[in-house]
Amino acid sequence: MIYGWPMTEIAPYGAWKSPIGAADVARGARMLSFPSIAGDELWWQESQPDEDGRVTVMAAPLSGDGPGDGSGDGDAAPRVLLPAPWYVRTRVQEYGGKSYLPVPSPDGGFDLVFANFADQRLYTVPATGGEPAPLTPGDHGYRFADLVLSPDGREVLGVRETVSDDGVVSRAIVAVPLDGSAAAHAHAIRVLVTGAQFFAFPAPSPDGTKLAWINWDHPRMPWDGTELRVAPATGGVSVADATLVMGGPEESVLAPLWRDDESLYAISDASGWWNLYEVPAVAGVAPRPLCPREEEFAGPLWWLGARPFAALGDGRLAVLHGIGGLRLAVLDPASGALTDVDLPGFRVMADALAVSGTTIAAVAGGPRVPWSVILTGPDGSSRVLRQQAVGAPDPAYLPDARPVQLSAGPNGPVVHALVYPPTNPEAAAPDGELPPFIVHVHGGPTDDSVPVLDLRKAYFTSRGIGIIDVNYGGSSGYGRAYRERLRGQWGVVDVTDAMNAALALAESGEADGRRLGIRGGSAGGWTVLAAVTSGLTDSAGPGTGHPPVFAAGVSYFGVSDARMLAKFTHDFESRYLDGLIGPLPEAEELYEARSPIGHVSPLTCPLLLLQGLEDPVVPPSQAEAIAAELAEQGIPYAYIAFEGESHGFRKAENNIAALEAELAFYGQIFGFTPPGIPPIELS
8 A cells, every 4th residue: 555545456457547537638738829928928829628729818927926827826817818709810821820919009008919710810909908900801811920010010020821712822921000901901911022832930120121031832841941031121022032041942941030130040950950040141151050969949830920049138049959859948149058947847848939038938848747838037947827737637647758769670760759658556457467558649740749748648548558659750859860751751651660669569568569559640640540551561552461560540630541632631731742752643653552541451450530520631531531441341440520620629528529439449449448438339
């Protein structure tokens, strides 16, 4: 008996009783992102699971003595700046990003400028409350993101995406007047830069005479190759006429920030790692590396508006850096000295910082700490203003995140992963039983998994189901060469790495090799479906002869037909697969060979398919197609579709239903009965 705990209950792995319910996880699905400092307040975006996932902007005072995490403890709880039905979310590039901007108001306070999800118009409203007033017209197919204030304070600059009635998409950097004149007259919006398919990071120089930005074109993605260009800020400039100061087809440049009126700081992976440089704002002068390291100082550009470094009031830079996760440091650009900020418990930072003087705002987390909005400074003193999880469980129920490095086959490269073992202080399995383990595959696929408390993982591990989070080849966080392991090899490298991770656990005696599962969403769902339909992968695609590795698979809005994804997905990702598989139509046969659709066989394991019916990225037809093949082959499966859900579930009730269905599915396949969870019907 452990002091303070009742007698340990002996129960099969998977059937342990846990205080972490699906409702706790759903409440913990509150997403925190994009902090900004507005005078004496910190603002950030936050989703509201109990309001169907509505995103709003929260505010909390910078000063205080304790945490204001919304629980009622500490100093002042955060306040909601924008009540329902207003919904702060932009659809630019469909993934969106930072969708608001604090703007100084004439009375000395701040106004909130935001993109409203329902109509994608920009609105403004005083932070003290009132009825939002439109800044942009509502009938032109406009969407706005990556907002910054002009130096004179009269306009908001940003990326404008225009979607025509027939679905053609174009983008430009524009200036929207804050006086509201463009709400009725679209011509009042000044077009500053055109001539590229994608734009990001509009950055006016301090004196307002120059404008810097990032641009790129299909078929490249922003982690493949981008350009940093500079032009006069007078407007009407084409990319072709602007000065290229950094970047190219095989160099990814991110996050320009003006150092002064003649030079910038920017991040580039020219060395093979996203590092910081000082860049003269003229052509032909070599950038100066500030702190060359085989580490990343940024992550991939999926969402617009995140700035991974910022200038402190004393001229130093607050930066993020690391391998397999970013941590906070202060960089002296003159000497290159990099000093980590000591933040106990917060091992990982989201790649968005905000700074005022020496105050640094960030979203941070760790293995025992959920994503949290924090304030800190160079000395490491910190304060938590908000946490993702509402009422975190006793730490004894939380698994440790154990980093491991696996081999991708004989003489193959190292594969990075995080192991989360079953953890419950009140339960143990019968002698001799090994736990089931689930391989978790992150989305992206150019994304990564980091060691931050995730109640979704704890929901399973506290019940006796282990998780291994695999950062397969192609994941970010480990340099460009590791990302490019997936070039032309999607459906091969990711599948092989996931299989090898599961087999390594079984061979070490940590997992039951007969009860290995795999789960993932979006691109992770593709890897799930490919892994259970391929059997054996080689450079061409699925083959035969390898005994099945996985006994169960769970796909959240996963891709089953790469051809349909390439042909019908949204504009941002419409050429993504050129680099992951190959260009169409030349690579048509390779798409057919790699795609899970058409390869369901009697060896395919049972599957659970979870899908939002309003998903513009991976439409329901992808899940329906694989479900039809499973039915034809007589493979047990369940297909659960959710009304009103897009790419990623936002409604609390749907997250609860999906999680409980997943646990019930594992129980039915692996042979245990999870307490209090009803079974699901398998077709």
